[in-house]
Amino acid sequence: MSTxxxxxxxxxxxxxxxxxxxxxxxxxxxxxxxxxxxxxxxGDDPEVRRWLDVVAVELxxxxxxxxxxxxxxxxxxxxxxxxxxxxxxGLIWKAGYGKADFTAHVYPDAAEALRRWKAxxxxxxxxxxxxxxxxxxxxxxxxxxxxxPLFSGWFDTEVxxxxxxxxxxxIVAALGVPAGEIVFLSDVVEELDAAREAGMxxxxxxxxxxxxxxxLGEATHGHPxxxxxxxxxx
Numbered sequence: 314m315s316t317x318x319x320x321x322x323x324x325x326x327x328x329x330x331x332x333x334x335x336x337x338x339x340x341x342x343x344x345x346x347x348x349x350x351x352x353x354x355x356g357d358d359p360e361v362r363r364w365l366d367v368v369a370v371e372l373x374x375x376x377x378x379x380x381x382x383x384x385x386x387x388x389x390x391x392x393x394x395x396x397x398x399x400x401x402x403g404l405i406w407k408a409g410y411g412k413a414d415f416t417a418h419v420y421p422d423a424a425e426a427l428r429r430w431k432a433x434x435x436x437x438x439x440x441x442x443x444x445x446x447x448x449x450x451x452x453x454x455x456x457x458x459x460x461x462p463l464f465s466g467w468f469d470t471e472v473x474x475x476x477x478x479x480x481x482x483x484i485v486a487a488l489g490v491p492a493g494e495i496v497f498l499s500d501v502v503e504e505l506d507a508a509r510e511a512g513m514x515x516x517x518x519x520x521x522x523x524x525x526x527x528x529l530g531e532a533t534h535g536h537p538x539x540x541x542x543x544x545x546x547x
Contacts, residue, residue: 320435320436323508324497327441327500328518330423330427333500333523340415341402343415347408349382351404360404365378368398394470396469402444410450427463427542428460436466438466439468442470443469444469445468475501475504475507476506476507478507481507493513498518515537516539516545518540519538
């Protein structure tokens with residue numbers, strides 16, 4: 314398929330550039346397993362303390378770090394999209410990447426297309442529920458090498474939730490590009506709905522590795538559907 318040429322690409326990560334299974338089966342379990350020891354070892358580090366205190370205040374002033382770690386593990390189990398949790402997960406993953414405990418999965422078609430689009434002059438940006446540091450770690454330690462130089466902008470839930478149109482309006486304002494000249498790529502229909510409401514063009518990734526049943530017809534909510542980055546012409 315082909316879409317109208319766009320100046321800028323805004324892409325999701327999980328289920329879009331990278332497999333859902335990598336996040337679910339590698340990153341989340343790693344963070345959950347390492348969380349208690351990480352909090353115990355680094356609880357006094359200013360960046361770690363900052364986010365632990367956010368959680369403590371939200372829970373009514375809990376002062377015991379071991380209890381906070383247990384709560385955070387529960388949030389991981391719930392797949393809770395909390396900014397403090399995402400930040401702490403990012404710090405744990407940074408340590409894991411640094412020790413080469415794993416590399417990040419990126420679909421080969423995504424890596425190839427992103428490099429081609431960058432060479433063609435498109436501005437590339439990321440918007441993911443994972444924290445910006447975690448995003449940079451993933452693309453910096455990917456199976457395809459360091460991809461961070463490809464991207465000009467990084468956005469996480471600090472601009473708002475991914476299913477809220479206001480978040481995409483905030484991104485439009487930050488980029489200084491008309492909404493209609495930005496195409497948002499995601500596997501989540503509700504996110505695409507919100508981006509479209511904000512005026513962005515949209516493309517739905519429907520990867521067979523991530524979704525056993527193809528999403529066709531009404532399930533696409535009218536968003537162009539592709540199964541590979543190779544089918545997108547931004």
